Amino acid sequence: MPGVITLIKDDHKTLESVFKKLEKAEPGAIPGLLQQVAELLVPHSKAEEQVVYPAIKTIVPDEGSDVDDGLAEHHHVEHTLRELLNADPEAPGVDGLIAAMIGEVRHHVEEEEQQILPAFAESASNQQLSDLGDRFTTAKEQARATMRSRT
Ligand SMILES: [Fe+2]
Numbered sequence: 001m002p003g004v005i006t007l008i009k010d011d012h013k014t015l016e017s018v019f020k021k022l023e024k025a026e027p028g029a030i031p032g033l034l035q036q037v038a039e040l041l042v043p044h045s046k047a048e049e050q051v052v053y054p055a056i057k058t059i060v061p062d063e064g065s066d067v068d069d070g071l072a073e074h075h076h077v078e079h080t081l082r083e084l085l086n087a088d089p090e091a092p093g094v095d096g097l098i099a100a101m102i103g104e105v106r107h108h109v110e111e112e113e114q115q116i117l118p119a120f121a122e123s124a125s126n127q128q129l130s131d132l133g134d135r136f137t138t139a140k141e142q143a144r145a146t147m148r149s150r151t
């Protein structure tokens with residue numbers, strides 16, 4: 001079982017590949033791609049919030065404020081994503097809103113990958129990283145199931 005950091009980075013890569021498509025998408029393809037973003041991003045963020053961020057705060061208290069910023073970024077991005085999912089893809093402003101959302105997520109991912117996760121990897125044991133990987137996957141599956149039951 002790969003450790004939690006590998007799992008998180010793999011999710012980020014998958015998300016980035018959808019962003020690349022979204023940046024080039026014709027209006028007709030936008031709703032489906034936004035749906036893909038939601039299905040990847042929302043369970044990933046929930047699992048980070050439930051399992052990973054609390055562990056980081058416990059093991060690396062110095063990262064507490066970065067983790068709190070990360071949490072606020074999750075909420076802001078989800079708000080923008082909901083707005084986009086309800087928008088007409090041809091409406092004026094949608095392109096700009098998509099670009100803004102992608103920019104925010106990229107910034108957030110960079111902060112996790114360059115700052116928060118390396119600090120965590122330095123202080124956590126391999127056993128902790130591996131256990132958290134299992135719990136991260138379970139939390140993501142649960143969040144995904146909750147999402148499906150709502151749609
Ligand atoms: Fe992440």
Ligand SMILES: [Fe+2]
Nearest residue numbers: 045048070112
């Ligand atoms: Fe995150």
